Amino acid sequence: PIIFQYKDAGVNCVAVGSSPRFKVYDVDFGFGKPESVRSGSNNRFDGMVYLYQGKDGGRSIDVEISLESSAMENLEKDKEFLLLE
Secondary structure: OOOOOHHHOOOOOOEEEOOOOOOHHHOOOOOOOOOOOOOOOOOOOOOEEEEEEOOOOOOOEEEEEOOOHHHHHHHHHOHHHHOOO
């Protein structure tokens, strides 16, 4: 078998990781339930996306994406991307 590693993905790759079965906002390590959830520093590369069930539950989704700074700057300048409806 071949073990896929994210570093082998190449350019122009988007990888999505997470599990819909793991209720990230229900975890309590003795400090109370989390206000936000982040993946940590593992498997960080340009284009990595983590999806979690939103804190509000239901059909909401929290999205975490890792982008190179130049890509993020381009998104911040894109008025159509930032448009909230």
